[in-house]
Amino acid sequence: MAAAEITDSLEADAFKKLYPDQFYARFIADGIRPDGRPLGRARTASIGLGAVSTADSSALVKFGNSTALAGIKLEIMVPKDDTPNQGQLSIAVEMAPMCSPDMRPGRPSDAAQVLVEQLNNALLASAKAVNLDDLCIDPGKAAWVAYLDIYVLDSDGSLADVTLLAAVAALATLRLPHVAVTDGGNVVPSSEAAEAAAPDEMAVEPTKLQLRSVPLALTCGLYKDQLIVGLTAEEEALVATSVTTIVDDQGRLIGQLKAGGRAEMDIARLQDCIEAAKLRYAELAGILQQAITQYDGSG
Amino acid sequence: MQPTAGPGPSSEALAKRSDRTELQLRVLTCERSLLHRADGSAKWSQGQTSVLAAIYGPRLTFAKKEHPETCVVEVLVRPKTRLPGPTERQTESLIRQCVEGVVLTAMHPRTAILVVIQVVQNDGCVMACALNAVAAALVDAGIPMHQNFVSVTSALMPGASVVIDPDLAEEQAAEALVCSACTTCRSWPEASAAQKGPAVLAVYTRGAMPVEDYLTLVELNRQGCERVAQFSVMAAEKSLVGKSR
């Protein structure tokens, strides 16, 4: 009995490796995908906040197998002359060499650079999720620079979605310590500076960073004229083209990227992608809010 | 190189365009076969924006990079100043996937096509100009394609007005930008009867906007692409006629 079962699964695996397109087409013709999901359902998301204690805030996000870990570390800088009231948010993405058989250690890969640009576009240029004025400590003298570093640990498709959610979750749980600038130009916790002045004052709690907008992404693909939502790595290789749509909590479209591909999409299809992104937004926002409430309650 | 949507000249100063209407493209020019060492080259200008594209290939490549059944496309984008960074990688990725979509890659297995793009002058719409330059250079190089594409950018200005083909000042003052590429003919190998209406090959947006405005801009781009396609075909015919003499 066991031998027959193992033979069946070996044959299915062999067929999948030799003819991936036909293997996938058989499932799509029945309206489901190899992992059992219907065409319009993205993978369930799980968010773990505050996993890394050495980071000022961290978020581990998984969509099925795709995993990204975002961590923020705060440092002090002198604001630039033309923007004395602003701090900085510096985003970097690294595809860890373990995430995919094609990755090798060494120079940052092109895929990582593209993700950096998409994140910069979504968070800073388009949605303006972070107001850099919030990162100022003392205008002209000191400001926070938040280094948001995202490591892709497992690359199983929809990386734009996973990294954006990880970045947003890490930013939402970032707490800026209360600091003051001494006469010598050093930045110390304001409780220390206050002790020197008035020892009876209570220590001030760190402030949460307020996000002006919460953008979240969804990647959809077009396979033989069917719209597939939430792609895995195998599906990304098989679809004719893919579209990444980013919407925010105010219902605005933050970005839509369709980077060419073997098929066109008409405007109705683009609208379908936006609608799918909005549905996904409601789902993800709920999970994110629950995770944040739980984290704040325990932290 | 990317269109930027950020603080810039005040919107009152840009309320009226001086030389054209809101829905009018700038003057388009296309020069082909500028570079003698490249297999194909084209310099595409939209108003003051100018981008030079060169195509090398199909040619031999390293065994590691080659694909046994298709041609591999590599794109290099060189901005006018500074070193290439994530912005250029994003542009490269977009152009590469557009080119892979239209070129008959199965005709030249185990080879590579290298596309090099140099921004000569930046007065807005650099991404669209680069895509147009690449399309013109592909024709000049004689690479077999089943489609060609053209590209146009439009912007949503403060006050909910839309303009097409913004220049740099308008781009910086815009609330949102949409750059899209459309194909020039209708027959796709994977197209189906269910696909009704106008379609886009590529879309790239920057800035936040309501969904209705986005769809308006996409439709506006499509109309703009039709005009650019007419110009592109005309320019190609002229330069090819010149060659055969």
Place this chain on the structure above:
Amino acid sequence: MARRDTSVPYQPQSRPEAVVSDTGERLDGRGLEEFRSAFLSPHALSQAAGSAYAECGKTKVMVGVYGPRQSARATAFSEQGRVQCDVKLASFATRQRRRFGQSTDERELSGLLATALEAAVLRHTFPKSCIDIYCLVLESGGSELTVAITAAAMAIADAGIAMADVVTACSVSRVAGQLLLDPTADEAFREDGSVLLAMMPAANLVTQLVVTGEWSSAQMKQALCLCMGGCLQLDAVTRKALASSEEQALAAMRIE
């Protein structure tokens, strides 16, 4: 975008001075010879041939193994397979943010990891090929190399690559004359000598020994005994984790 050297780290607290109290209790409440609670889990990643996630106190390490496969670099013919290791610390893993490229201590850790594992892997079973071991330290709370070695051995086993035995590692720090097993980062900061031992517990063979500082032979013996005890404890945990992961995988196949 600011260059990294234009910002300075913000660290309000310095490391604690005294790591062991007079009653022999450490900062986290452990005894001198107590191990941190270890969580080891193989098959943590889907894309890698073998993977493992290990957590020891506040040290968190993720390892992915690819192979046997063709080496990325062109190398001469060899009848023995090659074991290539790459260790990276995440930029937020340490108290002070690290640069976003590989530094010299990461290269050193990669070399040490390779030494510890090479002896255990049956390299003659994959001639001309190599196995790539990629290790990412997500949080560095002390003894990263020992946790990395244990996790990497588990990942190699998860990948199905033939090994003589699993490798477990343990380290001991000497602080003010006292020997502390499995030191945390604060304790390691105050050490004046350390011993790191990697061994194959069932075969009772040592694959690597790294010693820093001056040691008398009596103290060295004591440290080695402590380390071996720690390794044997870890060995039990590792085998249990591997066995239960195998059971889960078989059960999942039967359901399908």
